[in-house]
Amino acid sequence: MSTKEWVSSHSDGASIYQECLYDSETHDINPNPAVIQVDGPCNYSVTREDYADSRPFSQLAVEIPADRFDEIAIAWCKNRKLHGALGGSFGREIGSPDSEY
Structure with missing residues (x-):
């Protein structure tokens, strides 16, 4: 069972x-893939095709409201400590772990 x-x-x-499922002693940041879960989406589609060459x-x-996706993206950047890639590594600028936004 996973957590x-x-x-x-x-x-x-x-x-x-x-x-x-990772060794927190050797990884400061969780290296596992991100999973976006959308319960009861308003609009979604699944497409599957097999081409003639067997590919x-x-x-x-899946549609996610833009303002909600903004929140998800900001939370992801904070979680992955990407604030330096978003314009700086000090203060409360947007994207830093200390920022409200």
């Missing part, structure tokens, strides 16, 4: 998490 490390969770059903094609498209 989910929630990066951002919201009652509207759009959330992001990572599995906690399968799959696509999943």
